[in-house]
Amino acid sequence: MLEKVLKPNVIEPTLIFVLAIIIWMIGAEYEAFEMLAEFMEDHESWELDELFLAVVVLGLAGFFNAYRYYSGQRKEIERRLQAESDLDWLSRHDSLTGLPNRHYLKQFIERADHSAKEDSGRKYGLVSIDLDGFKKANDLLGHAGGDKLLKEVAERITSNKAVKMAFRLGGDEFLAIVRLKQTTTLDEIARQLHRDISQPILIDGITNHIGASIGLARYPEDGDKLKDAIHYSDLALYSAKRSGKNNIASFETSMLALSIERSKLEQDLLAAMANDEIKPHYQPLIDLKTGKLRGFEALARWNRNGQGFVPPDKFISVAEDIGVITELADKLLLEACRDAKTWPDDLTLSFNLSPVQLSDRLVGLRVISTLAKAAFPPQRLEVEITESSLVQDMDTASAILKGLHNAGIRIALDDFGTGYSNLSQLSQLKFDRIKIDRCFISNFETDEKQMRIVKAILSLGEGLGLHTTAEGIEKMEQLSILKELGCQFGQGYHLGKPVDAEQTVRFIDEHLGRDKARYA
Helix, strand or coil, rough: CCHHHHHHHHHHHHHHHHHHHHHHHHHHHHHHHHHHHHHHHCCCHHHHHHHHHHHHHHHHHHHHHHHHHHHHHHHHHHHHHHHHHHHHHHHHCCCCCCECHHHHHHHHHHHHHHHHHCCCCCEEEEEEEEEEEEHHHHHHHHHHHHHHHHHHHHHHHHHHCCEEEEEEEECCCCEEECCEEECCHHHHHHHHHHHHHHHCCCCCEEEECCCEEEEEEEEEECCCCCCHHHHHHHHHHHHHHCCCCCCCEEEECCCHHHHHHHHHHHHHHHHHHCCCCEEEEEEEEEEEECCEEEEEEEEEEECCCCCCCCCHHHHHHHHHCCCCCHHHHHHHHHHHHHCCCCCCCCCCCEEEEECCCHHHHHHHHHHHHHHHHHHCCCCEEEEEEEHHHHHHCCHHHHHHHHHHHHHHCCEEEEECCCCCCHHHHHHHCCEEEEEEEEHHCCCCCCEHHHHHHHHHHCCCCCCCCEEEEEECCCCCHHHHHHHCCCCCCCCCCCCCCCCCCHHHHHHHHHHHHHHHHHHH
């Protein structure tokens, strides 16, 4: 567009100059100057010479003024062209790290596929990188410090000699394209990148330790189109993250089937949420000393399109990944509170918060708002969190738990013994209960090591003044031993399976009937 504007400014003065030359040539041919001189001499009284001089001076002044104007216009156009070039660069590059962005990658892919035939002998590796621990570092350093950390990571990636191009795709996601040679393999390059990224980073006097999950694919070995190869490296990255942080995974064809299955699961999950097909089921909490019913734990259950129940850990993790866990949890909590309102007033409701929810400072306000909407007393609600939630973001979790506790809601530490909580955290945070994970109960009656762990947790709970609940009680023998050890509460299939709201009411009626018969 600016080039079109430039053309008239060049052509117009040129035409004027050419026209002037033509007029001068015609004047020279017919001796116009001599004729003008004779005319002015014959008419001296008219003072035409002074008028001619004024015309010449004004003409020269006009010429110099036009030249100045043209020169200024030219510079302005150059500035506009440079600004347009800068805007184009910014649209295709990350403003923080200077690396090419997704827009540039899209253009690069189109060019690469066109030139692939001419470059058929070369092989490349695609390295998808997702930083582990960046959020925690960003919270610690603030956004300015987090930006410095990302710039440092970008420099570490691009400083690797094997990396031909690197892109920042957004947040803490990067993509590196490396040239593969016979002397080095893609796995070796990936391990070196992993080591470089994982080196401590000093930002504003604070040493930060971050890691990286890495997915690998080869082009054209894994995909004859660069776009496909990049997609495959993303699938490998997802596999690496799913198997645990700080892992490296290479693309395998089986990942395609898993990707298709995962995509279908995501679609079905969204449809199930829209149609309210995911329902809370309730597992009883029993007082082991008296045998009385004390409450229920709400557990999400999804009967997927008549295909049977999907394991909660499977669809809950999908809900977290696609960003709908908050909406799902809010719906389930509201329905659970409304169901629990129909129970006797002395029965409690337990509800689980996922680690993703516990990283959101507003989750406490949403829980309290849901209780108000359902008109359910906060004193009857117990929120359960896992130890891994505390490790991910201790400060945020602490603030949320404090707010919930101040509202009258009780807090339970779920899956105790499987995470990384320590005595300092247990003493600082306001817990009301610790729940012994089922993995310690499964064979503790025959496994001496598990028995010691269960005894230690029970002693710890007693020392800290916390109630203890054993999960996964499936045998009468387990129940008897836990009673002898002084465990206060229990859950498990031996005491009652999770059932829907209607069956829960029947369970309550039957249990209350047994209690009345016992004390009649």
